[in-house]
Amino acid sequence: xxxxxxxxxxxxxxxxxxxxxxxxxxxxxxxxxxxxxxxxxxxxxxxxxxxxxxxxxxxxxxxxxxxxxxxxxxxxxxxxxxxxxxxxxxxxxxxxxxxxxxxxxxxxxxxxxxxxxxxxxxxxxxxxxxxxxxxxxxxxxxxxxxxxxxxxxxxxxxxxxxxxxxxxxxxxxxxxxxxxxxxxxxxxxxxxxxxxxxxxxxxxxxxxxxxxxxxxxxxxxxxxxxxxxxxxxxxxxxxxxxxxxxxxxxxxxxxxxxxxxxxxxxxxxxxxxxxxxxxxxxxxxxxxxxxxxxxxxxxxxxxxxxxxxxxxxxxx
Amino acid sequence: xxxxxxxxxxxxxxxxxxxxxxxxxxxxxxxxxxxxxxxxxxxxxxxxxxxxxxxxxxxxxxxxxxxxxxxxxxxxxxxxxxxxxxxxxxxxxxxxxxxxxxxxxxxxxxxxxxxxxxxxxxxxxxxxxxxxxxxxxxxxxxxxxxxxxxxxxxxxxxxxxxxxxxxxxxxxxxxxxxxxxxxxxxxxxxxxxxxxxxxxxxxxxxxxxxxxxxxxxxxxxxxxxxxxxxxxxxxxxxxxxxxxxxxxxxxxxxxxxxxxxxxx
Numbered sequence: 316x317x318x319x320x321x322x323x324x325x326x327x328x329x330x331x332x333x334x335x336x337x338x339x340x341x342x343x344x345x346x347x348x349x350x351x352x353x354x355x356x357x358x359x360x361x362x363x364x365x366x367x368x369x370x371x372x373x374x375x376x377x378x379x380x381x382x383x384x385x386x387x388x389x390x391x392x393x394x395x396x397x398x399x400x401x402x403x404x405x406x407x408x409x410x411x412x413x414x415x416x417x418x419x420x421x422x423x424x425x426x427x428x429x430x431x432x433x434x435x436x437x438x439x440x441x442x443x444x445x446x447x448x449x450x451x452x453x454x455x456x457x458x459x460x461x462x463x464x465x466x467x468x469x470x471x472x473x474x475x476x477x478x479x480x481x482x483x484x485x486x487x488x489x490x491x492x493x494x495x496x497x498x499x500x501x502x503x504x505x506x507x508x509x510x511x512x513x514x515x516x517x518x519x520x521x522x523x524x525x526x527x528x529x530x531x532x533x534x535x536x537x538x539x540x541x542x543x544x545x546x547x548x549x550x551x552x553x554x555x556x557x558x559x560x561x562x563x564x565x566x567x568x569x570x571x572x573x574x575x576x577x578x579x580x581x582x583x584x585x586x587x588x589x590x591x592x593x594x595x596x597x598x599x600x601x602x603x604x605x606x607x608x609x610x611x612x613x614x615x616x617x618x619x620x621x622x623x624x625x626x627x628x629x630x631x
Numbered sequence: 632x633x634x635x636x637x638x639x640x641x642x643x644x645x646x647x648x649x650x651x652x653x654x655x656x657x658x659x660x661x662x663x664x665x666x667x668x669x670x671x672x673x674x675x676x677x678x679x680x681x682x683x684x685x686x687x688x689x690x691x692x693x694x695x696x697x698x699x700x701x702x703x704x705x706x707x708x709x710x711x712x713x714x715x716x717x718x719x720x721x722x723x724x725x726x727x728x729x730x731x732x733x734x735x736x737x738x739x740x741x742x743x744x745x746x747x748x749x750x751x752x753x754x755x756x757x758x759x760x761x762x763x764x765x766x767x768x769x770x771x772x773x774x775x776x777x778x779x780x781x782x783x784x785x786x787x788x789x790x791x792x793x794x795x796x797x798x799x800x801x802x803x804x805x806x807x808x809x810x811x812x813x814x815x816x817x818x819x820x821x822x823x824x825x826x827x828x829x830x831x832x833x834x835x836x837x838x839x840x841x842x843x844x845x846x847x848x849x850x851x852x853x854x855x856x857x858x859x860x861x862x863x864x865x866x867x868x869x870x871x872x873x874x875x876x877x878x879x880x881x882x883x884x885x886x887x888x889x890x891x892x893x894x895x
Binding site for chain 1: 637643644735738741743746749892893894895
């Protein structure tokens with residue numbers, strides 16, 4: 316089967332700076348493929364090349380079997396795109412703007428536009444420039460999904476959306492996959508990638524550092540924990556935590572009323588719970604793992620140095 | 632599928648501005664032309680003109696101001712009308728690509744089923760339609776005021792004046808469009824469009840001063856339009872240069888915009 320996206324040795328240079336250093340990526344049709352990485356990693360550059368908004372310096376790109384440089388408008392009609400920096404400032408209504416985009420794609424399905432807008436809670440009658448950032452983002456989502464494209468390229472599609480709408484968006488992504496559409500999305504939100512992506516690529520400094528499943532990445536993720544214990548009990552609690560293999564960066568902040576112990580955990584949750592059960596705990600916060608940070612630490616040189624020095628500190 | 636979606640969108644987005652320019656032009660033309668009987672034919676005013684430095688008089692084309700066609704050229708086509716049409720053309724030419732790109736809205740349009748050359752051509756067509764509307768409006772106003780203001784301009788002169796004014800607007804707009812297509816920078820596009828208009832005016836004024844500088848007329852778009860007063864003598868072949876430059880600038884804009892990255 317022809318991959319929906321097939322990129323090999325893709326390089327993009329702007330003058331002296333290189334945004335992409337030979338990226339290889341193949342995405343099978345009907346999959347949801349997530350890409351994560353810090354700002355400037357090359358996510359947006361890669362997506363813009365797929366849409367022929369910018370042109371590669373070298374390498375080959377095939378989108379739905381065609382070269383975006385040669386295929387022209389016919390290929391882009393089969394793609395739905397939400398740009399990372401979505402800008403909309405027109406005076407016209409959301410309905411008029413969406414109808415305009417639909418006409419550019421050679422199809423105007425008003426009923427589908429209305430249904431999508433209703434689903435996301437978007438008022439189509441208001442001028443687009445008067446909409447909040449979140450509502451503009453909804454306009455961006457509707458225009459990408461409206462023509463039921465074979466491929467969806469979504470750059471940070473949920474930025475500015477409230478959690479309920481994010482959930483609705485994720486449902487739309489799943490439905491798109493079930494209908495055989497391919498989804499290529501970038502996100503900073505781990506739960507989002509986790510809930511919908513079949514595969515994840517990690518992009519750093521213009522290179523793919525890993526392609527993996529969400530489960531494997533998640534196992535490597537560090538969770539920030541913060542435990543509030545009675546005053547003066549912090550040091551003893553911290554000492555117990557340091558005995559756990561999974562705990563890093565244990566620190567104590569003492570105050571007159573109570574001590575706050577913070578640490579970062581890599582799995583090992585049962586042992587952590589056992590420590591908690593033996594102690595008096597006033598409050599507990601466990602943050603969702605920051606997948607992006609964890610992955611970058613996992614593959615980056617700096618992070619392994621940091622955890623090595625941490626181990627030394629514990630053993631000494 | 633509806634035809635020319637970008638063209639229609641461009642017109643729908645800017646008809647308010649067009650109406651504003653038409654009202655402004657109506658106010659200016661309606662103010663200047665009715666004054667002709669009390670200025671252009673007035674011996675005292677002619678005495679004032681003759682007392683002015685001749686360089687100033689020729690620079691402003693006031694040496695022809697005692698005829699209705701000379702007065703109309705010196706006030707409307709060659710001065711206030713020229714300035715207003717130029718400003719409108721600069722704005723439209725610069726916003727068609729560069730302005731849209733700087734606002735970040737061009738990226739999403741290009742991500743849909745349109746080609747680069749289609750985008751340039753449809754937006755150029757919208758600019759042409761608006762400039763035709765503006766200059767046709769000026770031409771109509773002059774025609775209406777021709778009798779009451781005792782201008783005594785021939786019908787061919789009125790039409791030729793409108794065609795010359797349209798030509799200057801097209802040159803300005805397409806040079807701005809071209810600069811925007813090449814660079815994507817709005818200020819550069821504005822500078823290029825306004826620059827060609829101001830430069831053309833300045834070269835013409837300098838060329839008027841003496842015979843040694845007359846060669847400057849050959850490279851002045853303003854002179855191509857008004858070197859021989861179209862309101863007086865009708866159509867002149869040199870106006871064709873304006874349209875040739877506009878067509879070449881448009882073609883280069885299409886080619887340039889097809890080649891480059893957008894929004895970086």
